[in-house]
Amino acid sequence: MDPATIIGIVVAFGALFAMLTLEGSHLSSILLPAPMVLVFFATIAVGIAGGTMKDFFISVKALPRAFRGKTTPPQLVIDQVVGLAETARSKGLLALEEEANNVEDPFLKGALQNIADGTDGDELRMLLEDEIATKSKSDRIAARFFMSLGGYAPTVGIVGTVVSLTHVLENLESPDTLGPMIAAAFVATLWGLLSANFLWLPIGTRLKRLADLEVERMTLLMEGALALQSGSQPRVLGERLRAMVPAEALSEAA
Template sequence: MDPATLIGVIVGLVIIVVANLMEGGNPTSLLLVPPMLLVFGTTLMVTLAGGTMSDAKHALGALRTAFTGGVRPAGEVVPMVVALAEKARREGLLALEEELKGVEDPFLVKGVTLAIDGTDPEEVRDILESEVHAVKAQGKHSAKFFADAGAYAPTIGIIGTVMGLVHVLENLAQPEELGHLIAAAFIATLWGVMSANVIWLPIGNRLKRLTELEAARMELVIEGVAAIQAGSNPRVIAQKLSSLLPAGEQAAPPAKAA
């Protein structure tokens, strides 16, 4: 679990509330149902209108992943692949069938299983790369849904403010009500801008980043499976896969003897 988005969104909202209190404001005055309903409801509906029902279902289903999900570090793949390569080099590919029962990475299991079944290396790569493409496409659609919501929300907030100001003009004969009505009118703009920059856009960026990390891990697995199938030396495989990792995840080179 990686709660970065959950922490960021909640703490960001808390800071806004604290800043409001420090300025002498009343946070409850910001919680007006009509402008919030207008901003959140209309934003979701117009975002839905720009895509398909399937896109919306997948995007809303990805909310849990955005707030609490995470991707295992790609570096974890290297020792697993090296262990499989060592066994395959000693006992052959068929010996890996039993070894796969202890592997928790389903994508790695799928790739090695294809290799065990005698699938042509090019076909194995094509099958696995197609799955990576599908993951990227799904992540792109989910991220785009929330990025679009972040683009629509401020404009929807302005619409709400204009509606509120029209209501203000209708009540010019009651000056004692104008202050409250004007303040309420601008709440819609506040929620439009705030929801876009504190909720929708961070969620979209989070889903995009998780997709990138998952795809990078899967691509590392593809290279590992190809190396196992080719019968490469396990030490060479370890060096090759490590070189594909980000600098922060690469293992430190062994120290030279004095």
């Protein structure tokens, strides 16, 4: 689990609360139900309106992934493929069908089964590339949804401020209350900016990054499977796959 998103969001809100404390203010000055309800619910509503209900459900389902951030280190992928290459070299390609039964990853399992079935190399490459493209397209739906929320939220906050200021102008006969009412009016803009930059945009960016990492993992598996099919030597295969990965990624702890 990579806690980057959780740490970042907690520290960001912590900095906000520290600022309020240092300025002698109170959380109650920004925790106003009316503007928060408008900003959060209206932002999500217009986000749904900009896509489909299926997009929304996919995005909600993907939300926990943004916080868990579970990824597979490239070195583990390389070691797995090299191990399969050693098996194929000693027992033949047909032995990969038995190995496929012990593999949990459906992408790699399908690749091994196709190799054992004697699928042509060019056809196998096209099949695997199509699977990668489809997976990437699916994963990016959630990222685009949350990025769109980050775009809508500030404007929704401004709408809330305009509505509140209209109410302020209706009560000019009470000058003693104008200050607090005007301050409260700008809370909607504050929450629009906060939700966009502290929540929606980081979550969307995080999901996009995870989608990119998944594509990189699947690409490693694809190149490894194709090289395995062509009878590549395990040591050479390992070097080739390591050459496809940045050095800092290879140094990550498994």
